Amino acid sequence: MSKTPIPKVQPKIPLSKVTPSKKLSRRDLLKNMSMIGAASALPSLLSSCAGINDNHPFPAPADFCPAPSPLTSPLPNIVIILTDDQGFADVGVNDAVGFSTPNLDKMAADGCCFNAFYVAAPVCTPSRAALLTGCYPRRNSMEDGVLFPNSIHGLHPHEVTIADSLKCLGYATACIGKWHVGHQAGLLPTHQGFDYFYGPPYSNDMTPFYILENETIIDANPNQDLLTQNITARALQFITENSNNPFFLYVPHPMPHVPLHVSDAFRGTSARGLYGDVIQEIDWSVGEIIRKLDELNIIQDTLIIFTSDNGPWLNQGENGGSAIPLRGGKGSVYEGGMRAPCIMQWPNGIPAASVCNELTSTLDILPTVASITGSPLPTAPDTKLIDGNDIAQLLSNPSLSKSPTDYYLYYSNAGELKAVRDSRGWKLHMAEQELYYLGIDIGEVNNMYNLRSDVVSRLQTNATAIASDINAQRRPNRTVWQGLFS
Ligand SMILES: [Ca+2]
Numbered sequence: 001m002s003k004t005p006i007p008k009v010q011p012k013i014p015l016s017k018v019t020p021s022k023k024l025s026r027r028d029l030l031k032n033m034s035m036i037g038a039a040s041a042l043p044s045l046l047s048s049c050a051g052i053n054d055n056h057p058f059p060a061p062a063d064f065c066p067a068p069s070p071l072t073s074p075l076p077n078i079v080i081i082l083t084d085d086q087g088f089a090d091v092g093v094n095d096a097v098g099f100s101t102p103n104l105d106k107m108a109a110d111g112c113c114f115n116a117f118y119v120a121a122p123v124c125t126p127s128r129a130a131l132l133t134g135c136y137p138r139r140n141s142m143e144d145g146v147l148f149p150n151s152i153h154g155l156h157p158h159e160v161t162i163a164d165s166l167k168c169l170g171y172a173t174a175c176i177g178k179w180h181v182g183h184q185a186g187l188l189p190t191h192q193g194f195d196y197f198y199g200p201p202y203s204n205d206m207t208p209f210y211i212l213e214n215e216t217i218i219d220a221n222p223n224q225d226l227l228t229q230n231i232t233a234r235a236l237q238f239i240t241e242n243s244n245n246p247f248f249l250y251v252p253h254p255m256p257h258v259p260l261h262v263s264d265a266f267r268g269t270s271a272r273g274l275y276g277d278v279i280q281e282i283d284w285s286v287g288e289i290i291r292k293l294d295e296l297n298i299i300q301d302t303l304i305i306f307t308s309d310n311g312p313w314l315n316q317g318e319n320g321g322s323a324i325p326l327r328g329g330k331g332s333v334y335e336g337g338m339r340a341p342c343i344m345q346w347p348n349g350i351p352a353a354s355v356c357n358e359l360t361s362t363l364d365i366l367p368t369v370a371s372i373t374g375s376p377l378p379t380a381p382d383t384k385l386i387d388g389n390d391i392a393q394l395l396s397n398p399s400l401s402k403s404p405t406d407y408y409l410y411y412s413n414a415g416e417l418k419a420v421r422d423s424r425g426w427k428l429h430m431a432e433q434e435l436y437y438l439g440i441d442i443g444e445v446n447n448m449y450n451l452r453s454d455v456v457s458r459l460q461t462n463a464t465a466i467a468s469d470i471n472a473q474r475r476p477n478r479t480v481w482q483g484l485f486s
Contacts, residue, residue, distance in 0.1 A: 084308070171246045231253060302346065325443045331413050389405050406423050425437055435448045
């Protein structure tokens with residue numbers, strides 16, 4: 001065994017260590033809330049709240065971990081690289097036009113392309129909350145669009161994230177990139193299982209835009225041209241410092257979200273304008289991470305997952321990406337909004353040059369990581385607490401195994417249930433009365449709604465049942481209206 005002994009679980013940083021740059025007065029808060037149209041919610045907040053709403057059924061993070069029971073030796077490192085608004089077609093292996101992604105293509109040659117891999121919302125915040133927790137955003141009340149600088153809620157710290165789960169086994173954990181599931185005091189990555197955080201709290205088109213290290217603003221006016229470079233440098237440093245122990249590295253790039261920015265080294269390098277240049281720099285970053293893992297001789301025991309948080313921002317024109325041949329993009333529940341490019345590499349666990357066409361999603365990452373490491377999941381008798389499924393068998397045998405997910409729900413960017421698909425490829429848009437068979441109609445062109453009432457009925461019934469269960473088991477987000485950062 002090449003790994004060092006597993007260290008003791010470290011407690012999360014207590015709330016008392018939070019150092020907000022500026023506190024808002026109650027008057028400022030009222031002004032902000034009316035700006036975001038939430039004034040009507042205020043009386044219940046004020047009456048119920050001594051700073052936070054805290055009716056979450058899960059234990060506090062420090063009390064979550066059961067007795068550790070790691071399964072394998074050595075434990076695999078986990079690296080998740082998440083891009084922002086990169087389209088399904090914006091990687092070489094998915095026929096990108098005008099730029100190249102040699103490092104992602106090599107990753108596919110050394111690992112597996114997941115061609116029916118979904119995110120759980122067509123916009124940033126709910127998609128990211130889902131990836132981290134394995135839950136549809138409605139289950140943990142993160143479904144209602146993206147957070148803005150004056151938002152005062154976020155993912156509840158009692159939710160069990162991938163980082164929380166792996167901390168129980170002593171993993172070193174870092175989030176290096178864009179967070180965007182809660183930026184007020186007590187909602188940052190350091191309260192969600194991450195030992196270290198570097199990056200912006202939310203999207204790069206929001207102001208004030210700043211860079212945090214853990215919970216301190218270290219750059220109030222960052223040069224966005226250097227975002228990808230700086231994130232990459234810190235990711236490499238984290239890998240180097242933790243090469244002798246198991247680690248979880250989450251790299252959610254702020255790019256290629258508009259406004260696009262790229263370093264001088266990559267400016268003008270593609271035939272697809274700034275968007276192509278930005279993707280080529282992200283591809284470079286992927287290559288740097290893989291090279292570092294290789295150099296440190298730990299790549300065999302590292303699962304690397306590359307995907308995007310939602311589809312391309314099509315109305316940005318030249319500055320947006322592409323999901324062709326999929327229909328729609330960011331904000332849409334057509335495939336282009338929620339089917340993401342996904343490549344996974346793990347030399348000891350995934351066969352090289354493999355392809356998986358089975359139904360999979362970001363929801364599956366948490367339970368799969370738990371399966372391959374032995375890290376714990378939240379449990380309760382007879383109650384479903386997360387929505388994802390363990391796809392470890394699909395990793396080890398991508399072309400022959402079957403998806404454990406029978407039905408997948410498509411929620412809008414406002415959290416409304418809009419569509420459902422099954423593991424065979426039938427997809428129903430309920431309000432629109434559109435039925436497609438994705439197996440031969442990935443572009444959602446040929447509406448078969450009036451031809452297959454049996455399929456419509458089956459999909460409708462199952463979607464309604466799953467959604468009803470989720471609604472019945474909803475857990476709260478956390479609202480913080482003290483200690484605001486901005
Ligand atoms: Ca996004």
